[in-house]
Amino acid sequence: MAASPSRGAEPDLRLVATDIDGTLIDDDRRLSPRTIEVLGALPVPVVLVTGRPLRWLEQLYDQLPAPLPAVCANGAVIYDPHTDEVLRTEPLSSELLVDVTRRLRDAVPDMSLAVEIDDGRAFRHEPTWPLRWTDPRVRVIGTPADLTSAPAVKLLARSATADPDDFLELVSKALGGVAEATRSSSSALVEISAAGVTKAAGLAWFCDRERVTASQVIAFGDMPNDIPMLTWAGHAVAMGNAHPAVRAVADDVTGTNEADGVAVYLQKVFNL
Structure with a gap:
């Protein structure tokens, strides 16, 4: 009520x-x-x-x-x-994306990454990213470097097994304040933006x-x-x-x- x-x-x-x-x-x-x-x-x-x-x-x-x-x-x-x-x-700059993805790969197991690019008009993801829809604006990356080759308005990190709140805490600690981490999904999906965004x-x-x-x-x-x-x-x-x-x-x-x-x-x- x-x-x-x-x-x-x-x-x-x-x-x-x-x-x-x-x-x-x-x-x-x-x-x-x-x-x-x-x-x-x-x-x-x-x-x-x-x-x-x-x-x-x-x-x-x-x-x-x-x-x-x-x-x-x-x-x-x-x-x-x-x-x-x-x-x-x-957006997160390419340089910051390189730093952030390195931090996450070093600290966070069981994780897939994706980025929102072109002001959010396009989406690029790792091959392990679970797709729930088809869209010509959504594409898999060819190499790990493709994930950080262009500025991104959002970096997304997903775990298939973690508790959503625990996963957010883990990602936030790994970032160490260089970027913002939050979540809006009921699953273990963390959304990462440039610091202050x-x-x-x-x-x-x-x-x-x-x-x-x-x-x-x-x-x-x-x-x-x-x-x-x-x-x-x-x-x-x-x-x-x-x-x-x-x-x-x-x-x-x-x-x-x-x-x-x-x-x-x-x-x-x-x-x-």
């Missing part, structure tokens, strides 16, 4: 920031009619803040009456769908451009990669299905993504 907004009637709320998977959409990756209606009725703009790469926005945009601006790849890419323009990108940093850049302050933002999320954004935003809402660490930093908890938790909460906040 959704909590009552503790500061929901604030007239100074000027932007809604929401994660996508496990938050705005249901487990079938669909927007509910109620969510679409509420998004269209909001008196303030909405920005998507997601771990998804740029190419994965198409699936959501196809369900919306109009596309929404997006902070993608956990803050590494900021995209304006109206002009089809990448406004900002903060988080959902909070990307959203802060976007809001500064729009002349919106942190105190004027209400944000929704469900997984550890949402924690920086929720900590930064003036009002943070965890989903009913959120990871315990997300609930710990949130101001409120709403219903699950399967129960239209974002839409229900926004209706109360904006008296829709």
Whole structure:
């Protein structure tokens, strides 16, 4: 059951920031009619803040009456769908990728690696990477050096056997602060960005451009990669299905993504 907004009637709320998977959409990756209606009725703009790469926005945009601006790849890419323009990108350099992959191979067993390149429009992976979809933009690398030959907006590390939280801790220790590590999946999949690149940093850049302050933002999320954004935003809402660490930093908890938790909460906040 959704909590009552503790500061929901604030007239100074000027932007809604929401994660996508496990938050705005249901487990079938669909927007509910109620969510679409509420998004269209909001008196303030909405920005998507997601771990998804740029190419994965198409699936959501196809369900919306109009596309929404997006902070993608956990803050590494900021995209304006109206002009089809990448406004900002903060990739891992080739040199940093070489250092990071060396650290991971030395410290982390049972691991496969992949990279999001070309601002998240393309994906390259090791032969051991488990593919769950077919896409012409997804290709296997020919040699290990191919993985680090171009800047990447995200490096991904996957374990087939580790506990997800334990694997994140192991990867984070191996990185030693040279890059950011987080996770948004229920599996042992860690997402690695350049140092300082988080959902909070990307959203802060976007809001500064729009002349919106942190105190004027209400944000929704469900997984550890949402924690920086929720900590930064003036009002943070965890989903009913959120990871315990997300609930710990949130101001409120709403219903699950399967129960239209974002839409229900926004209706109360904006008296829709």
